[in-house]
Structures are given as structure tokens and as C-alpha cells.
Amino acid sequence: MAERRVPVVSCLVLGLVLLCAVAGPWFAPHEASEIALAESMTPPFWRAGGSLDYPLGTDMLGRDILSRIIAGARVSVTVAIYAIALSGGIGAALGISAGYFGGIVDAVISRLIDIQMSIPAIPLAMLFAAVLPPGEGMVITIIVLTYWTWYARIVRGEVLSLRERDFITVARVAGVSNPMILIRHLTPNVLNTLLVLATLQFGSVIVFEAGLSFLGLGIQPPQVSWGGMLADGRNFIEVAWWLITMPGLAIMASCLASNLLGDWLRDTFDPKRRLT
Amino acid sequence: MRAYLIRRLWQGAVAVLGALLIVFVAQRLAGDPVALLLPMDASEEDFAAMREALGLDRPLPIQFLVFLRDAFTGDFGESYQWQAPAMALLLERLPATLELALAGLAFALLLAVPLGVMSAVYRGRWVDRLAKVLALLGQAMPGFWVGLLLILFLAVRLQWLPAFGREGPLHLVLPAVALGWYPVAAMTRTLRSSMLDILDSDYIRTGRVMGLPERTVIWRYALRNAAVPLATMIGVYFANMLGGAFVIEVVFAWPGVGRAVVDAVFARDFPVVQAGVLLSAVIFVVVNLLVDLSYGLIDPRIRHG
Numbered sequence: 187m188a189e190r191r192v193p194v195v196s197c198l199v200l201g202l203v204l205l206c207a208v209a210g211p212w213f214a215p216h217e218a219s220e221i222a223l224a225e226s227m228t229p230p231f232w233r234a235g236g237s238l239d240y241p242l243g244t245d246m247l248g249r250d251i252l253s254r255i256i257a258g259a260r261v262s263v264t265v266a267i268y269a270i271a272l273s274g275g276i277g278a279a280l281g282i283s284a285g286y287f288g289g290i291v292d293a294v295i296s297r298l299i300d301i302q303m304s305i306p307a308i309p310l311a312m313l314f315a316a317v318l319p320p321g322e323g324m325v326i327t328i329i330v331l332t333y334w335t336w337y338a339r340i341v342r343g344e345v346l347s348l349r350e351r352d353f354i355t356v357a358r359v360a361g362v363s364n365p366m367i368l369i370r371h372l373t374p375n376v377l378n379t380l381l382v383l384a385t386l387q388f389g390s391v392i393v394f395e396a397g398l399s400f401l402g403l404g405i406q407p408p409q410v411s412w413g414g415m416l417a418d419g420r421n422f423i424e425v426a427w428w429l430i431t432m433p434g435l436a437i438m439a440s441c442l443a444s445n446l447l448g449d450w451l452r453d454t455f456d457p458k459r460r461l462t
Numbered sequence: 463m464r465a466y467l468i469r470r471l472w473q474g475a476v477a478v479l480g481a482l483l484i485v486f487v488a489q490r491l492a493g494d495p496v497a498l499l500l501p502m503d504a505s506e507e508d509f510a511a512m513r514e515a516l517g518l519d520r521p522l523p524i525q526f527l528v529f530l531r532d533a534f535t536g537d538f539g540e541s542y543q544w545q546a547p548a549m550a551l552l553l554e555r556l557p558a559t560l561e562l563a564l565a566g567l568a569f570a571l572l573l574a575v576p577l578g579v580m581s582a583v584y585r586g587r588w589v590d591r592l593a594k595v596l597a598l599l600g601q602a603m604p605g606f607w608v609g610l611l612l613i614l615f616l617a618v619r620l621q622w623l624p625a626f627g628r629e630g631p632l633h634l635v636l637p638a639v640a641l642g643w644y645p646v647a648a649m650t651r652t653l654r655s656s657m658l659d660i661l662d663s664d665y666i667r668t669g670r671v672m673g674l675p676e677r678t679v680i681w682r683y684a685l686r687n688a689a690v691p692l693a694t695m696i697g698v699y700f701a702n703m704l705g706g707a708f709v710i711e712v713v714f715a716w717p718g719v720g721r722a723v724v725d726a727v728f729a730r731d732f733p734v735v736q737a738g739v740l741l742s743a744v745i746f747v748v749v750n751l752l753v754d755l756s757y758g759l760i761d762p763r764i765r766h767g
Contacts, residue, residue: 309739316488
């Protein structure tokens with residue numbers, strides 16, 4: 187019966203992350219960039235020397251870790267939403283076209299997918315990080331370039347089998363135009379798949395963005411990001427364990443919730459898979 | 463077999479060519495290299511002369527062909543920071559990265575094989591549940607964070623293992639675990655589901671009926687066949703680990719290709735960045751090609767007609 191609570195808990199965690207992103211500044215105990223040198227390196231409240239003013243402790247500049255994690259949610263969610271909408275939209279459009287039209291369209295799009303997938307994601311990200319100005323826009327561009335193939339490949343496969351089904355043939359015989367078939371008849375049938383992929387991608391994007399920001403190639407200070415917090419904390423690993431554990435837990439919780447919810451959605455849409 | 467080989471080689475070549483095109487386009491997006499090379503007060507004539515010397519005044523397709531010719535001879539220009547050929551610099555560091563990726567792969571297999579087999583044999587029992595939890599955590603904990611936690615607990619707190627640098631086999635342990643952490647989940651799941659299929663098959667039942675010890679049935683007869691899907695994943699994961707090593711090398715100050723490329727990104731040292739991207743794309747393509755061609759050796763039933 188524990189299985190049944192999985193989607194509820196996942197939704198709660200993701201809801202909390204979204205709430206922090208939207209309304210964080212109203213309930214965060216401190217300003218994310220508020221410096222209080224006298225309070226620097228305060229441990230979390232349950233440790234000696236900790237206080238409830240700074241529940242998860244403070245960093246080297248006395249900035250409140252909890253408030254910074256709440257502020258970091260905003261960046262993570264913004265990047266994730268743009269990246270998912272763009273890579274999902276582009277990937278799905280190309281995948282549907284490749285699957286439906288076949289022939290030269292399919293050949294070109296499939297080769298593009300092959301090429302993209304033959305370049306490992308992280309080195310490719312380095313290439314664009316070297317070229318584009320750093321910040322949210324760059325992170326979103328890199329993620330879209332990496333992830334559109336995910337959508338395109340899977341949607342193409344689904345459309346290949348949908349295309350042969352009677353309702354598409356009937357529509358075609360009845361003289362429905364190609365754009366109409368794509369939008370009215372094919373797209374609704376791949377929406378479930380898109381929703382599952384988007385949910386799974388959310389966690390993946392958060393990890394990817396954190397990785398780039400950790401390297402210093404993603405979100406730039408003074409903007410707060412979980413990856414950037416880990417990079418700051420790394421220099422104080424010997425004296426302040428909370429600097430690298432807390433932001434990491436935020437990343438892990440968001441990613442875990444999105445993976446679990448994505449898996450659950452997939453099983454719900456496709457009951458056959460549940461048996462395996 | 464011959465036709466298959468030719469087709470795969472052709473696909474590999476197209477992929478490498480595509481990577482070269484992407485790098486070329488990125489290079490042009492990076493802005494005018496002449497502005498970087500000339501002093502601030504250079505005149506218009508200096509600019510024009512420099513452009514001509516570098517071949518930048520020629521049409522783009524010609525420039526791309528020149529770029530291709532240089533690329534095939536391994537010439538990606540000189541590193542701005544180190545005043546040495548970019549590719550040679552990276553090749554010098556390649557053994558360190560390969561060593562790390564192989565160690566990561568070894569760690570992943572060491573954990574995934576027993577876990578995958580046991581969770582299929584004891585399906586639904588605690589081993590299976592443990593494997594499931596590990597799989598979930600594996601995918602949700604980014605490798606670089608695992609690396610930081612390993613440093614915190616095993617290097618700083620317990621002082622069991624060294625955290626930084628590359629001085630001996632002990633230095634390899636923590637980075638290898640951090641790098642191998644991620645694929646464990648997928649490998650375990652793949653092996654578990656193929657084991658489950660095979661444990662149901664006739665020849666396993668025959669083996670049991672003949673009175674072979676359960677251990678032999680599982681570890682010799684079932685695993686050998688169940689390992690095929692896992693083996694096909696190994697190449698992909700190995701190639702991905704070479705990419706993942708970029709981040710892990712930074713965490714552990716490992717002197718490999720990845721760290722050099724990350725440094726180069728900060729220094730705007732473009733020749734090194736593009737050499738690094740192409741090097742990893744070529745390795746990725748070659749490793750996948752080798753894996754595809756080796757299916758026949760692992761499982762003689764798969765022979766490409």
C-alpha cells in the first residue's frame with residue numbers, strides 16, 4: 187500500500203519546490219543575499235551553537251542557508267520550465283513530422299538525432315559555455331540542445347505505429363489535410379508520452395543545471411543556485427558540512443520526486459508495464 | 463556482416479562529421495578571433511591582413527573544408543594559455559581520464575552484477591527492495607554531489623582515503639565511486655529484468671531437473687545469457703563516463719582531459735575546448751562501434767547477416 191502514497195508525496199515535494207519558486211521571498215526567513223559576518227558559519231539549529239534564526243545554518247558570509255535554498259528553487263524551476271517547454275515542443279514537432287511524413291523528412295531528422303546523440307552531453311555543454319554569454323539563457327539553450335532528441339526519438343517511434351492505425355487512414359481518405367491530421371489526430375495521442383517525459387525531465391534538468399552552476403559555467407552570482415551554493419561550500423568542506431549537504435538534499439528531493447511521479451504516470455497511462 | 467560493417471562505419475563517419483560541423487559553427491559564433499589576437503590599437507589594415515593570413519576572408523564553405531583538413535591531421539591550433547598544440551595537450555592527459563572511467567565502470571559492474579542477479583533470484587524480497595532504493599537514489603543524486611559527500615565523510619572525517627590528486631591507486635577510489643554511482647541503477651534494472659526472463663526459460667528448467675546445483679544454474683548458465691543486454695549498455699555508459707568525468711575531475715582535482723577543458727572554458731582558450739569536444743565525440747563513436755561489432759562474440763546467435 188506504500189506504493190499508493192508515492193504520487194501524493196512526490197506531488198507534495200514538487201508543490202513545495204514550486205511554492206518556493208513563486209512565493210519564496212514572502213516566507214523566507216531572511217533575504218537570500220543578506221550578509222551578517224558576525225553570524226558566519228553558524229551550524230544548523232540542532233547542533234551546539236546553532237539557532238532557530240538560521241534553521242539550516244549560515245555560510246561563510248553569514249547568509250542564511252534555508253533562505254538561499256528557497257531562492258535557489260526559483261532559478262531551478264524557471265530554467266526547468268523554459269527548458270522543458272522548448273525541448274519538448276521542438277522535439278515533439280520534429281518527432282511527429284519524422285514519423286508521419288517518413289521519407290526524406292524522416293531521414294534528415296533521424297540523422298540529426300544520430301549526430302546529436304553521438305556527442306556526449308557534457309563536452310557539448312562545455313563548447314556552448316565557451317561561446318555563449320553565461321546565465322539562465324545559456325543554461326536553457328544548452329539543455330534544449332541536449333534534450334530535444336529524447337522527445338523526438340520517442341515521439342517518432344509512437345507516431346510510426348499510430349500512422350498505420352485505421353483512424354488516421356480514415357481521416358486521410360476523408361480528405362483531412364496533413365497539418366490537421368498532425369494537430370487534431372496525432373498530437374493528442376502522444377500527449378501522455380510527452381507528459382511522462384516532461385515529468386522525468388524536470389529532475390534531470392535540475393541536476394544538469396546544478397552541475398553547470400557547480401562548475402561555474404551556469405547561473406552566475408549574485409543569482410542564487412543550488413549548484414553554485416555547492417561550489418561555494420566546497421571550499422569550506424572541512425569546517426562546515428552543512429554547506430554541501432543542504433543544497434544537495436534539495437537537488438535530490440526534487441529529482442527523486444519528479445522521477446517517482448514520472449514513473450507512476452507512465453505505469454498509470456500504460457498498465458501493461460506494471461506487470462514487469 | 464560486411465554490409466553491416468560498412469553501414470555502421472558510414473554512420474560513425476557521418477556522426478563525426480556532424481560533430482565537426484557543430485564545432486565549426488560554435489567557433490564562428492565565438493566572435494572574431496582576430497580581435498582576440500591583435501592588440502587593442504591595431505589598425506583596419508592590420509585586421510584585414512590578419513584575416514587574410516588566417517584565411518578568414520574566404521567563403522564559409524571553403525573555411526569549413528580547411529577546418530576539416532586541419533582536423534584530420536589533428537591540428538586544432540595552439541592553446542592560448544599553454545602555447546602548445548591543443549590536441550597534443552589533451553592526449554597527454556587522456557590516460558588519466560581513461561583510467562578514471564575504467565575504474566568507474568569497474569565499480570559500477572562490481573555493484574550492479576551481484577545486485578541485479580540477486581534481486582531477480584530473490585524477487586520481491588529485501589535484496590530486491592534494497593536494489594530498488596539504490597536505483598532511485600542513484601538517479602537522483604548527481605555524481606558531483608556524491609563526490610563531495612565522499613570527500614566529507616571518507617576523506618575529511620574518517621581520513622581513510624585521499625581526496626585530491628592522482629598519486630596512486632588509493633587516489634582512484636573516491637573519484638571512481640562518484641563516477642560509477644550513476645549507471646549502477648540502470649545496469650541493475652537491466653540485468654534484473656533479463657535475468658527474470660531467462661530464469662523462466664526451458665533450458666534453465668532442464669538444468670535444474672538434471673540436478674545441477676542452483677549456484678551453477680544461476681551464475682553460469684543464466685547470467686551468461688542475461689548479461690547480453692548489459693554488455694550492450696557498457697559501451698554507452700563507458701562513453702558517457704568519459705563525459706561525466708569532466709565534472710568529477712574538477713571535484714577531485716584529477717589531472718585529466720575534463721579538467722583541462724573546464725579550465726580552458728574559463729580562460730576562453732577555444733582551441734583546447736574544441737579539441738576536447740571532438741576527442742570525446744570520436745571516442746564515443748569508436749567505443750559504440752566496437753560494442754556493436756562485438757555482440758557476435760558475446761552471443762554467437764547475434765550474427766549480422
